[in-house]
Amino acid sequence: MEITKELAIKLLKQMMQIRQFEDMIMELLAKNIAEGGSHLYAGMEAVAVGAISVINPDDYITSTHRGHGHAIAKDGDLKALMAEILGKKTGVCKGKGGSLHLADLSKGNLGANGIVGGGIGIATGAGLSIKLQKQNKVVLCFFGDGATNNGIFFECLNMASLWKLPVVYICENNKYAMSVSVERSHAVKDLTKKALAFDMPAESVDGQDVLAVREVVGKWVNYARQGNGPSFIVANTYRYYGHSRSDPRVYRTREEEKFWRERDPIIIFSNKMKEMGILTEEEINLIEEEVRKEIEEAVDFAIKSPYPEPEELYTDLYV
Amino acid sequence: MRIITYRQALNEALDEEMARDERVFLLGEDIAIYGGAYGVTAGLWQKYGDQRVIDTPISENAIVGVALGAAITGMRPVAEIMYIDFIGLCMDQLNNQVAKIRYMFGGKCTVPLVIRTEGGAGRSLGAHHSQSLEAWLIHIPGIKVVMPSTPYDAKGLLKSAIRDDNPVVFIEHKMLYNTKGEVPEEEYLVPIGVADIKREGKDVTIVTYSRMVLFSLEAAEILEKEGISVEVVDLRTLLPMDIETVVKSVKKTNRVVIVEEDCKTGGTGAEIGMQIIENAFDYLDAPIIRVAGADVPMPKSPVLEKLAIPDVERICKAVKEVLK
Known part of the structure; x- marks a missing residue:
């Protein structure tokens, strides 16, 4: 797959935005500036960025409880996302959703979800909606390895395959459902096999390689757009932080973490771009510096933003 | 029509x-x-x-x-x-x-x-x-x-x-x-969130909905012959509840019987009753009575099933009770 300089900058920048956004939230949590929970996407950037880079602005995504990366990759506004995570009035959901419910329908982001597997129904419904309205859109439905043990996964993949809906189901296999490993919770260790039950094509991909993700997702997006129906992709990846802020990570080893950190998606891509002569070290540093400024501005904006007015408690419930 | x-x-x-x-x-x-x-x-x-x-x-x-x-x-x-x-x-x-x-x-x-x-x-x-x-x-x-x-x-x-x-x-x-x-031939809409007085009366208000409206109307018919005038309020929508219409009726009759088919404990009637107390306590001349479903899984036997939900007789009895 050909890669232009413009595209390389976009992919690298988004991955850096996500990484720095997440590192910043970890810092805000530690300082108690951010309250509540937050599930961080650091380490998994290539999946969201690679997958979303092959769809159009009016295509849809559904996201997960670990949804900051998807929201940023779907053209999310860093300031409005950061403000939302701090529960501020200027947040993308007016401070009513928070980390678990980042959504922006105007950009095709049908929302993160506090329930594991919760977005699979919405994604499948959006696929049905596209088909009924004879549109040429597609849906990328993200979820984790844990969600593939949930009933709605089976119900929806069956329907999508039966009705040939334009949905690409992307399982981000980061090896652990909170603390329980794939080995300890799935009878089938190769998760792509789950698609066999629905006669749905499936493929796994290296989730640390943004170009590999682009290639595989791009193929199945085209397949969906041509009316061939859904597909199931398993992106093998790893989350650097624990499940959430309070996770002591007793269920995995530091060696394993080190192994995956050496397969860092940003480093892999940066090196490749340098090798191919598309980006220089200086250019990469410049992008990183630019992103640092953006994140600082976003945090500054979020911290300085007001909380919602008390009257907002009862607004937005009904039309 | x-x-x-x-x-x-x-x-x-x-x-x-x-x-x-x-x-x-x-x-x-x-x-x-x-x-x-x-x-x-x-x-x-x-x-x-x-x-x-x-x-x-x-x-x-x-x-x-x-x-x-x-x-x-x-x-x-x-x-x-x-x-x-x-x-x-x-x-x-x-x-x-x-x-x-x-x-x-x-x-x-x-x-x-x-x-x-x-x-x-x-x-x-x-x-x-x-x-x-x-x-x-x-x-x-x-x-x-x-x-x-x-x-x-x-x-x-x-x-x-x-x-x-x-x-x-x-x-x-x-x-x-x-x-x-x-049902008219021509198009019409019924608004959501608005209760309906299915029968006007002055002695007792029955607040009810769904099938129990029919049972309550039957009871009201029987009670009329005994000189008791019953108003039947059909909620039609439970959420949002049109408590204003209920309160208006309570202010007229001062006595309330709630008829519901669901299980009594934690049931819809508990919510209706509490909203009446919050909004019209001073107008009540007697404690509110609930005629509700039994707190049991629905039994198969038609004899037991009938006992598990309100019937006309129990509604009549409750109305007389609230008038005592």
């Missing part, structure tokens, strides 16, 4: 709204070729085809989730959950997604979604096909809950529900499908 059944009234409402707005489509189990377990969607698949009337697999959670996804991306789905007893299978999607999505997203989406289902006892179907679970639903902010008692209300309310930009759970009653009533 012409007389049609509750079932026909519902079928007309669906037909008219599908003809009026091509974004309206139906999905559910056995609703297409079969025409619905209780025949409400009969003939619509033949008329509108596979794209508008969709038979789904037996996947209640996905039915509601898929309907939600379609609703927030430009369609106006009407999903059918065959029995309210199956609502537990889709309670996650209903409670966590459908009801909350608009609020969680700061008002940035609308959910024009109707979930039709039916409930209630009376056909000796046992514990998994006879429940009245509306109290579970009125505990969920973000949805509306409608329970019509007559063919007229059923048609007018279903049309309003389909045009509503909020999610509406529309609960029919299996024992009402064959009941008949006046």
